[in-house]
Amino acid sequence: MPHTYEYPRPSVTVDTVIFSVIADDLKVLLIRRGVEPFKGAWAIPGGFVGMDESLEDAARRELREETNVQGVYMEQLYTFGAPERDPRGRTITVAYFALIAADQREIAAATDSDAVEWFSVYNLPPLAFDHASIVEYALTRLRFKLDYTSVGFQLLPKKFTLTELQAMYEVILARKLDKRNFRKKVLSMGILEPLEETKMEGPHRPAKLYSFTEDELVAWPQHPTMGGEKGPLAGLMGRRSDGA
Amino acid sequence: MPHTYEYPRPSVTVDTVIFSVIADDLKVLLIRRGVEPFKGAWAIPGGFVGMDESLEDAARRELREETNVQGVYMEQLYTFGAPERDPRGRTITVAYFALIAADQREIAAATDSDAVEWFSVYNLPPLAFDHASIVEYALTRLRFKLDYTSVGFQLLPKKFTLTELQAMYEVILARKLDKRNFRKKVLSMGILEPLEETKMEGPHRPAKLYSFTEDELVAWPQHPTMGGEKGPLAGLMGRRSDGA
Incomplete structure (x- = not known):
């Protein structure tokens, strides 16, 4: 398919902020750059969009190639396009954010590269390009969605205690x-299913396990009089599968 | 600044969905395309991103050039990049949405082109490219934000009655x-200032006028126990000015 535009064209990349809650801290997965520019600096994983793949396919491919992460919740975050953001020339990046649940994390550990590492979002090294701004924006989005939707459950294992649920909220906020x-509050929302199983949270403290009842992301039913309803938000949200 | 990438590069455009509430209907401003592809079809206004301008600057410039609209609330919506969305070749578009208040609308009428027209979002003509999907996505986002933030006030004049406020919610939802x-509900939120003035809503029905008390977009204080607080959301939201 020939390009007939006379306009100069920017490069387009995808970059993904990957969050996980590890040992009561909110972590971000970073890779160490092996090439210029910013060789040796830490960066969020990403790369150029192929001419025949969708943006989300490109983001998932780069994630898989660089960190071995796949099958996780992903959502388009924002597109960053300041003219001087890349010293190589005009480059626009479509940023995504991904959430990895505690019971999915072995996928990220499976890469044999020592250039992939989890960092606390509250104590990041200097990052390449404008990646510090992208991570900051992703954290703001995550906090906002945590208040208004069920997105946080993507960070929990399938079965969790209320202590674990609260710890997840506290570390993000x-x-x-x-x-x-x-x-x-959380028990009144009708989104948690109490399980028969328990989990020890101390030598003598068996804590009830719960699971999240919804298959899809939902928004909390906040404003019945303003129009709010709990319901699937497929159109607005990301998804966990690789499907297009 | 020389480009040294060996990767083929897509074209990048910006396109903007412009909403306004007119005569109790939610309207979208469309332009009739004067060139191929889709010559003669209606489309949302947009165009190619210049190599030295930011994405938002490009969106505002195209809006001004094609519809005479400026100084309105704008927010980045989503980036659409399906490989086949443009018959001319790979084109990624960064979509924005804009809200025009009732007392700002003369700006859009000032264009002398007969190829610019308001259409009901509930009765659109066939649109060029994937613009129908972009409008649908914008409507979903607007409804979502209406429930959770003060974004809807961008559609109202500076002084409004509660009847006008409710009508705006109803037409969008x-x-x-x-x-x-x-x-x-709205009076309990602490975001409306009752004014001394009234407005006639019938021959014998003077209705109190109100104004919105916040300078910035705010999220409603919904989840004190979940972490929610009313507060400025500058990082997550669009803005009304042209400032960079």
């Missing part, structure tokens, strides 16, 4: 929440 | 809301 209010 | 519940 970077502050403590009141235990009693938190439990009352 | 495409359903009727209970008047008493609606008023109770």
Whole structure:
């Protein structure tokens, strides 16, 4: 298919911010750049969009190639296109964010590269390009969605205790929440299924396990009078599968 | 600045969905294409990104050139990049949405082109490219944000009645809301300032005028226990000015 435009064309890349909650900290998966520019610096994984692949396919391919991560929740974040953001020339990047649940994390560890590492989002090394801004934007989006949707459950294992659920909220929001209010609120939402199983949270403290009841991401039913309803948000949200 | 990539490069455009509420209907501003492909078809305004301008600058420039619209609320929507979306060759478009308040609308009428027209979002003509999908996505985003943020006030004049406020919600959500519940809810939010002035809503019905108290977009304070707070969302939202 010939290009007939007379306009100069920018390069287009995809870059992905990968979050996971590890040992009560919110971590981001970074790779160390092996080539110029910013050779040796840490960066979020990404690369050029192929001419015959969709943007999400490109993001998932780069993630797989560079970090071995696949099958995780992904969502388009924002497109960054400041004219001087890449010293090689005009490059526009479509940024994604991905969430890896605790029970999916072995996929990221499976890469044999020592140039892939988890860092605390609260203590990042200097990053290549404008990647620090992209990570910051992703954290803002994650916090916003945590308040209004069920996206946070993508970070939990399939079965979790209320302590684990609250710890996930606290590390993302970077502050403590009141235990009693938190439990009352989440249990009233009708999105948690209590399981028969328990998990030990101390030598003598078996804690009930729960699972998330919804198959899809949902928005919380906040504004019945303003129009709000709990419901699937497929059109607005990312997804876990690789399907197009 | 020389490009040294060996990768083929796609074209990059910006396209903007412009909403306004006119005569109790949610309208979208369309332009009739004067060139191939899709010559003669209606489309949302947009065009190619210049090599030295930011994406938002490009979107605002195209809007000004094609529809005379400027100084309105704009927010980046989503980037569409399906490989076959443009018959001329691989073209990735960064879509924006803009909201025009009732008292800003003369700016759009000032263009002397008869190829610019408002259409009901609920009764659109066939659109060029994948623009129908882009409009649908913009409507989904607008509905979502209407529930969770103050974005809807960008569609109202500076002074409005509660009847006008409710009508704006109803036309965007495409359903009727209970008047008493609606008023109770919006008045309890602490975001409306009652003015001394009134406006006639019938021969004998003077209705109180209100204004929106916040300078910035805010998210509603929904989840105090889940971490939610009312506060500025500058990082996540669009803006009204042309500033970079």
